[in-house]
Amino acid sequence: MADLESPSMRLAPAGVKSDEQPPRTTAYFRKPKHQESSKCLVYVLAAIVFHGTIFLVFGSVFLRVNNPKLRLSTVSIQNFQYENTNSTSLNITMLAEATLDNENFGRYDFENCNSVILYGNLTVGGGDISGGRVAARNTKPISVTMRISSENLNFSSSGSDSTDQIEIVSYAKMTGRVHVLKIVDRRKTIEMNCTMSLHLTSQSITDPICG
Structure with a gap:
């Protein structure tokens, strides 16, 4: 008589076949x-x-905006009239070459301005600088005709000034706007202050020194 407890005689749970494995559950x-x-x-x-x-x-x-720089590079004399009798009289025409250096990443549009010639505290001449534009990261040459016309000047015989040589200053104040990528539009005013020596006997002028 077969053993009732043998594995082959055990009944499987309802709904599950004896030869099937129970389903496995995968955990994520x-x-x-x-x-x-x-x-x-x-x-x-x-x-x-x-x-x-x-x-x-x-x-x-x-986008950083710096002041452009205006400097005189050379000055040549075109016409020279000098009289030194009872008083000193000067009538001089000079052709100056200036440079406008724009280091910004945007153009600089500048307006008309005047350049004056100073002897001490006296204005003895000057010239006109026409407005224009200098491109970004560029240098623009500017030609300026300056005239000295003065009567009854009293030159000092001491220091660097004498009856043969006088020290004069070319001064200009220029106003314009720097435009960068249609983002920055800034007003900038620059100044030029250049000292030079005028030799009356040789009718010549030394290269300007700009500060």
């Missing part, structure tokens, strides 16, 4: 939502810092 690991949110916040902050750094570098290099 999910990161907590707060960790995903923290990573997103870090990425956003890193992107903000990166773009902010790029903007600061761009602004400090390209």
Whole structure:
């Protein structure tokens, strides 16, 4: 008589065949939502810092506005009339070559202005500078005709001035605007202050020294 307790005689649970294996359950690991949110916040902050750094570098290099520089480079005499009898009389025409140096990353539009010739505190002559434009990172040559016309000058015989040589100053004040990428539009006023020596006997002038 067969053993009722043998494995072959055991009854399977209802609904399950004896030759089938029970189904397996696969568990999936999910990161907590707060960790995903923290990573997103870090990425956003890193992107903000990166773009902010790029903007600061761009602004400090390209959008920074400096004063253009106006300097006299050469001065030549075209006409020279000098009389020294009871008083000194001067009638001189000079052709000056100036340079306008624009180091900005935008053009500089400048207005008409005057260049004056000073002897001490006296204005003894001058010339007109026409308005114009100098491109970004460029230098523009400017020709200026200046005239000295003065009567009854009293030259000092002490110091660097004498009856043969006098020290004169060419001064100009120029106003304009710097335009950078249609973002920056800034008004800039620059000054030119150049000293030179006028030799009366040789009818010549030394190269100007601009401060």
